Ligand SMILES: [Fe+2]
């Protein structure tokens with residue numbers, strides 16, 4: 001056993017973990033979420049706001065100001081759906097990493113209650129995801145029908161670029177780098193090389209290697225790496241696989257993963273807490289509580305247990321193990337740096353509570369929404385409105401800045417305590433510099449120009 005810290009400190013967080021596990025298993029929030037998902041009927045909830053009007057797609061934009069009451073209601077509902085679509089994908093990511101790190105904690109012997117809690121959390125996430133998907137699907141179908149609000153416009157232009165690029169490269173080089181099945185020989189070599197580097201650098205920690213990763217190796221399966229949700233945005237998949245080997249091998253790195261999970265918990269709370277306040281207000285007034293609002297409320301209650309666990313492991317439990325090596329510190333720094341640079345890098349002008357810069361995918365979503373049966377716009381009209389919403393200052397950016405500030409404060413408080421982290425991560429320096437309306441507008445002018453050109457070229 002690697003315990004090097006005073007027994008009293010370890011006892012303190014083991015006690016907190018036991019208490020959290022007890023409270024979590026005693027609660028019935030997951031069952032309530034499951035039932036709300038099973039019984040959900042859009043019609044019963046369609047005439048109510050599910051959260052404050054500022055929790056609406058396009059809130060504060062010039063288009064929102066001229067939208068009809070029924071369009072405003074739909075934008076409030078679609079905002080919930082878009083948020084929870086993203087949350088569902090992120091929770092699917094979490095379930096993988098809970099299992100990876102749990103395999104390390106199990107090998108340590110004295111963290112059995114924690115292992116049970118993590119298994120229980122993974123189980124809870126599967127119920128959360130199912131409810132989010134059920135409500136999301138029924139709502140989307142009722143508002144925009146079968147219209148896909150995805151990214152096919154970009155898939156098309158990527159393919160075109162690829163064809164142009166391909167014509168310049170000899171066939172044998174193409175075969176090495178590109179595969180129609182997704183795994184080129186280059187990507188397999190790259191993944192194997194990165195995996196070998198991680199295992200060499202952590203070779204003294206082999207005895208903690210996660211059973212989850214061992215099982216995958218025995219079956220000849222690759223390490224899973226999400227392409228969407230929080231995980232998919234943080235880093236390319238080969239980086240995620242590389243990091244996963246660390247989280248599944250070193251006790252310190254397994255704990256470090258929970259600082260990343262805390263970030264996801266804080267993002268979620270930032271998105272969800274306004275719904276909880278709205279729920280309490282309706283309850284106080286004795287008014288009807290829409291089912292999605294209730295799901296948000298019970299979900300935040302469930303997630304409060306998960307947040308406590310992330311905090312306890314990420315901020316305290318890692319001290320049970322020997323101090324991180326220079327290599328482990330470097331990898332930990334890189335992970336959080338990428339998290340800031342790729343995920344928490346700006347403000348959105350159209351999704352007020354998301355602290356992510358508007359990118360081409362968001363623009364595709366809005367474009368398809370404006371062309372759907374909800375707005376029925378022609379291409380030129382849609383692009384003209386989009387330019388006003390993305391590229392001109394309006395109230396939506398100011399609401400976004402408010403949410404950005406509250407998330408920044410909670411992350412600075414957490415990461416500021418991690419003495420092994422790089423200064424730019426302790427201070428959340430990259431995220432802080434992204435909290436600027438003028439930077440968001442500059443980014444959007446550039447992105448929108450490329451976006452509108454690609455739309456015009458494809459029509
Ligand atoms: Fe959840």
Ligand SMILES: [Fe+2]
Pocket residue numbers: 091094121125303306
């Ligand atoms: Fe969770």
